[in-house]
Amino acid sequence: MNIREELEKRSGNQCELCTATGNLNDLRLKPSLTDTLDTNILICDTCKDQIDNPENMDTNHWRCLNDSMWSEHKAVQITAWRMLNRLKTEGWPQDLIDMMYFEDADLRFAEATGDHLSDDEKIIHRDSNGAILENGDTVTLIKDLDVKGGGNFTAKRGTAVRNISLVHDNAEHIEGRVEGTHIVILTKFVKKANAPQQS
Structure with a gap:
């Protein structure tokens, strides 16, 4: 069974964040380099678009995290935590973040994308020419x-x-x-x- 089939079985063929059932994608959590059930989730096009393109964020869509943050699966929990942190200026996400708990190693992985930092706290990686580097670049x-x-x-x-x-x-x-x-x-x-x- 490949990772996509395992994710479909785990999720019951629905988005692991909002429970939508159409147009599902498997997403590997950054900065992981391998595909495992601990580093991948199955999500719909709507969730994927807003994860990849923060400017398209629809705050109300992410009320679904009230439920998905309690998933038994680590990758789903980490993704929920990252999205709640992106939205924490809205107020309500902070209450949910405060209820979440991770072991140290999982928290370090969750923090690796910097989603928990405000824009002025984020560390910017630049190459020798000053170009901004991102996870997954060559x-x-x-x-x-x-x-x-x-x-x-x-x-x-x-x-x-x-x-x-x-x-x-x-x-x-x-x-x-x-x-x-x-x-x-x-x-x-x-x-x-x-x-x-x-x-």
Whole structure:
């Protein structure tokens, strides 16, 4: 059974956030690099659009989180927590956030996207040219980097690092895989793929 089939079985073929039954998508939670039931949820087009495009946010739609925040599934709980934090200036979401509890590791994962921070608190990751980096971007190394551990090798200049993760508490660090090894990379040593140079 693949991850989509497992999600359909778990959810009963409905959106795990709002219970809609049409146009369902499986969504991997950032910054995860793997598809598991703990890192993926099944959501409808409406929820996905508003998660991906905060400018389309319809506050009333997210009243559904009153129910989905109590899901027994970690990925659903984390997504609900992230969306409630995006909406917390509305007032009512803060009461729900205060009722939620996560183990430390799950809370760190939930906080990885920075949804719990106000705009002036958020850490912005920029590449060597000043382009803003986001989770899932592809970057290219602009110099040779010595990688310690995992075989001690040199990641060559020009190497593409796909599907990066941002280190949420350090604007100068990103994570990614090079030659199968998970490494931390300084943002000053990468260039975002296809990003215009900043003047």
